[in-house]
Amino acid sequence: MPAHLKYFLSRFLGALATIVVGSFLVFMVMKAAPGDPALTVLGDFATPETIVEFNKKHGLDNPLIIQYLDWFNGVIRFNFGQSLTISSGQDISDLLAYRLPNTITIGIYSIVIATLVSLVLGTAAALNRGKLTDTATTSFSILGVSMPDFWLGYMLILGLSINIGLFPAYGFISPFESISGSLHSGFLPALAIAAPMAAVFSRTLRASLVENLNRDHVIVAKSIGHSYKFIFLHHVFRNSIIPFVVVIGLQVRYLLGGVVIIEKIFGINGIGSLMVEAAFARDYFVVQACAVVFLATVLVINFIVDMICVLLDPRRAS
Amino acid sequence: MKMLDVKGLNISFALDSSSINICSDVSFSLAQGKVLGLIGESGSGKTITCKAILDLLPENAEVEAKEISFKGQNLLGLNQKEFDAMRGTAMAMIFQDPVGSFNPVKTIGWHFLHAGKRRNLKQYGRGRIFDDAEAALKEVEIANPREALKKYPHQLSGGMLQRCLIALVLFLKPSLIVADEPTTNLDNLVERQIVDIFDKLRNKIDASFIFITHDMTIAEQISDEIAVMYAGQIVEHGNTADIIDNPHHPYTRALINTARELESDVDVLTEISGDITSGLGVHDKCRFGPRCPLHSAECDKPIELRNIGNHGQVRCIKAESFEGHV
Numbered sequence: 001m002p003a004h005l006k007y008f009l010s011r012f013l014g015a016l017a018t019i020v021v022g023s024f025l026v027f028m029v030m031k032a033a034p035g036d037p038a039l040t041v042l043g044d045f046a047t048p049e050t051i052v053e054f055n056k057k058h059g060l061d062n063p064l065i066i067q068y069l070d071w072f073n074g075v076i077r078f079n080f081g082q083s084l085t086i087s088s089g090q091d092i093s094d095l096l097a098y099r100l101p102n103t104i105t106i107g108i109y110s111i112v113i114a115t116l117v118s119l120v121l122g123t124a125a126a127l128n129r130g131k132l133t134d135t136a137t138t139s140f141s142i143l144g145v146s147m148p149d150f151w152l153g154y155m156l157i158l159g160l161s162i163n164i165g166l167f168p169a170y171g172f173i174s175p176f177e178s179i180s181g182s183l184h185s186g187f188l189p190a191l192a193i194a195a196p197m198a199a200v201f202s203r204t205l206r207a208s209l210v211e212n213l214n215r216d217h218v219i220v221a222k223s224i225g226h227s228y229k230f231i232f233l234h235h236v237f238r239n240s241i242i243p244f245v246v247v248i249g250l251q252v253r254y255l256l257g258g259v260v261i262i263e264k265i266f267g268i269n270g271i272g273s274l275m276v277e278a279a280f281a282r283d284y285f286v287v288q289a290c291a292v293v294f295l296a297t298v299l300v301i302n303f304i305v306d307m308i309c310v311l312l313d314p315r316r317a318s
Numbered sequence: 319m320k321m322l323d324v325k326g327l328n329i330s331f332a333l334d335s336s337s338i339n340i341c342s343d344v345s346f347s348l349a350q351g352k353v354l355g356l357i358g359e360s361g362s363g364k365t366i367t368c369k370a371i372l373d374l375l376p377e378n379a380e381v382e383a384k385e386i387s388f389k390g391q392n393l394l395g396l397n398q399k400e401f402d403a404m405r406g407t408a409m410a411m412i413f414q415d416p417v418g419s420f421n422p423v424k425t426i427g428w429h430f431l432h433a434g435k436r437r438n439l440k441q442y443g444r445g446r447i448f449d450d451a452e453a454a455l456k457e458v459e460i461a462n463p464r465e466a467l468k469k470y471p472h473q474l475s476g477g478m479l480q481r482c483l484i485a486l487v488l489f490l491k492p493s494l495i496v497a498d499e500p501t502t503n504l505d506n507l508v509e510r511q512i513v514d515i516f517d518k519l520r521n522k523i524d525a526s527f528i529f530i531t532h533d534m535t536i537a538e539q540i541s542d543e544i545a546v547m548y549a550g551q552i553v554e555h556g557n558t559a560d561i562i563d564n565p566h567h568p569y570t571r572a573l574i575n576t577a578r579e580l581e582s583d584v585d586v587l588t589e590i591s592g593d594i595t596s597g598l599g600v601h602d603k604c605r606f607g608p609r610c611p612l613h614s615a616e617c618d619k620p621i622e623l624r625n626i627g628n629h630g631q632v633r634c635i636k637a638e639s640f641e642g643h644v
Binding site for chain 2: 224226227239242313
């Protein structure tokens with residue numbers, strides 16, 4: 001379909017442009033941050049001579065734009081340079097390759113939990129407007145958005161881990177080692193991130209189900225004699241999924257913010273905790289790499305969401 | 319044969335603490351193959367009456383009637399499932415807004431395909447259903463039906479969509495078709511074309527029609543009989559020619575005068591002063607009273623619909639004073 005292809009291309013080029021501009025901003029912000037990489041590494045041994053030598057070795061004596069282009073040239077090859085602090089110069093790409101799967105697992109896990117929970121709650125609320133179920137899910141939603149995720153994380157550890165012992169309080173098993181172990185040890189952190197998202201998702205789904213229930217084509221379908229089940233599935237639910245998917249895509253940004261804190265609380269070796277550790281150690285190159293990975297994640301997910309939406313809603317392509 | 323018989327239909331809507339009466343004592347019947355023009359201004363209860371017959375009103379509607387029967391079958395006792403079985407294939411409705419009438423994320427063909435299931439055409443497969451759909455689309459003068467079936471609603475104009483909706487209803491072959499102001503949202507030229515399609519169809523197919531409109535000229539062109547509604551009551555009902563040539567109710571008379579003035583291009587149209595809300599929910603006097611030039615103290619009592627002339631009915635105690643002069 002040419003209309004779809006055109007849409008796909010324009011979105012793809014848009015995403016590419018965003019990564020160029022975004023990575024430039026990340027780079028400039030890191031440059032503007034206080035401190036000096038040379039001092040971080042050399043510490044007490046820093047003399048004017050060693051600093052000049054260090055800067056020369058890492059290309060830090062070049063003009064900013066050249067530094068950026070060098071760095072960006074590496075980024076597109078998944079080469080982020082070396083860490084300043086970890087294992088005296090470990091390749092950052094190795095660090096990312098080891099930690100990224102953990103973060104992706106937790107991220108997808110929490111999206112799946114939030115989506116499943118909100119499908120049930122949102123639909124139940126929409127079908128029982130104004131009744132007890134509706135009020136109950138609304139209250140849950142307000143609770144869900146109001147609870148800070150780090151607080152919820154500690155409460156879950158206290159309740160489900162320390163008191164009952166259902167889930168581990170700390171640590172995460174990589175999905176490459178054991179999938180069931182990964183799902184078990186990742187449940188609490190995923191739930192802590194999922195709760196506020198589920199609240200937003202179910203409110204969105206409820207609102208768009210209610211809106212679509214009152215559409216003219218629903219009455220027309222009824223006047224044709226279609227069953228309630230058919231109308232709900234094909235005229236109401238089918239159309240309500242579109243804004244639902246859009247909101248899931250938008251919440252990914254929030255999810256990444258949650259991951260940074262939750263990984264730290266639950267001791268997960270992911271990108272979020274790596275970024276926090278690097279920031280405390282003033283490891284500029286690692287922080288910079290993590291920021292670009294987050295940026296790319298948001299773009300990739302938004303791109304996927306856009307593609308799903310255009311398949312769900314033909315009006316978007318034209 | 320009587321296609322539809324409605325007796326003493328009352329409709330109210332329940333609000334939080336009270337309920338508001340919308341239609342009261344609506345009675346009419348419609349013979350097979352006839353077209354009833356249901357006319358009246360916005361808020362007079364035309365649409366609500368027809369939706370009540372097809373059981374399409376929202377949950378807070380309270381519908382009571384002495385009788386609503388379709389081909390002799392009482393509709394009042396039917397449950398949701400039995401009604402689903404009748405809607406579409408026995409009686410169907412064409413709505414005002416053609417753009418909103420189709421699911422925007424599905425093609426026109428999809429709508430026909432699933433409507434085909436209502437006619438148990440599924441066993442014949444897609445090909446046969448689409449052949450039938452194309453025939454129906456040709457009937458409403460769509461030049462390239464095969465292409466139209468592939469289109470999404472947003473790719474077609476309002477006039478095209480209204481034709482598609484009419485075709486969808488024709489495709490279901492119901493014996494009663496309610497057309498609810500099917501031309502209101504269309505421009506004049508397209509309105510003309512759609513009315514002509516209805517005019518052609520009513521002679522061609524065996525169905526009875528209820529054609530809701532607020533345009534007396536359209537009602538005159540396509541209906542065999544006309545029922546005039548005001549503030550939730552039928553105020554006059556009779557053969558089209560009788561109503562047009564010799565209206566008995568002051569409201570009908572005012573409507574016809576306005577239509578005549580429109581046709582003759584006068585500069586200033588005569589307006590019926592006041593508005594319809596003054597008559598809503600009134601039970602103890604004539605609902606048109608506050609706007610009626612003939613209104614007097616005698617009108618302040620419940621007014622019944624009574625027979626007048628050979629076939630007509632009117633809800634006015636002073637109807638005879640119009641006799642002979644229009």
